[in-house]
Amino acid sequence: MLKNYIITNIGQLMGILPKETLLLKGEEMGHINVLHNAFIEVEDRKIKSFGLMENCPETESHLVNIHGDWLIPGFVDSHTHMVFANSRHNEYVMRLQGKTYEDIAAEGGGILNSAKKLQSMDEDTLYKKAHKFAEEAIAGGTLALEIKSGYGLSVESELKMLRVVKRLKNDLPISIKATFLGAHAFPSEFKSNHQGYIDLIIKEMLPSIANEQLADYIDVFCDKGFFSVDETSQILSAAAAFGLQPKIHGNELGLTGGVQTAVDNNALSVDHLEHISDVEINYLLNSNTMPVILPGSSFFLKIPYAPGRSMIDAGLPVCIASDFNPGSSPHHNLWFTWSLACLYNGLLPAEAFNALTINGAYALGLSNSHGSITEGKKACFISTRPFESINEIPYWFAQNHAKKVWY
Numbered sequence: 001m002l003k004n005y006i007i008t009n010i011g012q013l014m015g016i017l018p019k020e021t022l023l024l025k026g027e028e029m030g031h032i033n034v035l036h037n038a039f040i041e042v043e044d045r046k047i048k049s050f051g052l053m054e055n056c057p058e059t060e061s062h063l064v065n066i067h068g069d070w071l072i073p074g075f076v077d078s079h080t081h082m083v084f085a086n087s088r089h090n091e092y093v094m095r096l097q098g099k100t101y102e103d104i105a106a107e108g109g110g111i112l113n114s115a116k117k118l119q120s121m122d123e124d125t126l127y128k129k130a131h132k133f134a135e136e137a138i139a140g141g142t143l144a145l146e147i148k149s150g151y152g153l154s155v156e157s158e159l160k161m162l163r164v165v166k167r168l169k170n171d172l173p174i175s176i177k178a179t180f181l182g183a184h185a186f187p188s189e190f191k192s193n194h195q196g197y198i199d200l201i202i203k204e205m206l207p208s209i210a211n212e213q214l215a216d217y218i219d220v221f222c223d224k225g226f227f228s229v230d231e232t233s234q235i236l237s238a239a240a241a242f243g244l245q246p247k248i249h250g251n252e253l254g255l256t257g258g259v260q261t262a263v264d265n266n267a268l269s270v271d272h273l274e275h276i277s278d279v280e281i282n283y284l285l286n287s288n289t290m291p292v293i294l295p296g297s298s299f300f301l302k303i304p305y306a307p308g309r310s311m312i313d314a315g316l317p318v319c320i321a322s323d324f325n326p327g328s329s330p331h332h333n334l335w336f337t338w339s340l341a342c343l344y345n346g347l348l349p350a351e352a353f354n355a356l357t358i359n360g361a362y363a364l365g366l367s368n369s370h371g372s373i374t375e376g377k378k379a380c381f382i383s384t385r386p387f388e389s390i391n392e393i394p395y396w397f398a399q400n401h402a403k404k405v406w407y
């Protein structure tokens, strides 16, 4: 990809924001700043300037005429489990035959099944599989990405997963953040000795991860049947000593205190939120924690959708992400996520656009470099064909509208 160029004849340049805007909330989420018939100048892979075509600078720079196509900021997928060994299509069939996700987990399926498969797979094979998924996601317009561990559940295998993520960071042309999710589930040998596993996370996993600088964030599955509020807090305080800010899995399976625990521990985001009441919404309103909703897993598991509409109406910011993983959301198509968020979480198309771009960037600590058309930010864009309106994009559901990606 070129380092210096000017894209010309942009039909609509969308998602323009001032430098100081790090997220959008409430009513602000319904607005998108647009320029018609525009150019954008890129220098050293960063946005140098943009404006109307009549003001396009005359330079020796390489010109790329996109003939009226639209240009939007690259999507930020702030929640994925992209490193895994195998699909779980057998469990998919079990669910089609009537079993629930929780029944399957109780029978040794679910996360523990993924962990068993991952523990016996070598690092190179895992890397190749994840690399292929990441390339597909990039082609779809995902131009910044979070990847969690959490299918290792042993010191050796959690480190193996995070080393795979580190290699992806080095080898792929987009920004990637690594999140340590050793507290994804209790391994069966610790089923009746929770403290034993928590000690393993705190005393062995965290120091080794910090030593190799393998993680940017810490995550805990704080929910019914997984980690309690007290167990979560214990892990988060230990991680804070290593400088790891939390991004929490919370309120997927019930009103279990995940939101409050996330906010109390200064989490960057709290993700899932299928079960949320006014109490949690008010708690979030007084915080810097981004609520992230994951319509792909609601769709695939046939569980309730997070009430995105009520959250925005209450004045909250909302972010959406794919939750790409083999058990509950085997897709990384953010165009489809966009449509689902509109149809089932109650977002309007413009709100979902902001949820995927600037708010996605916030949920990954990347608002200063990603998520909008802003001078000085990284030049990562998606061009699409021209539409009649932004509302038409999620209407054409389950399609990849990225004509070209720029990074």
Ligand SMILES: [Zn+2]
Binding pocket: 079, 080, 081, 249, 323, 325
């Ligand atoms: Zn997840």
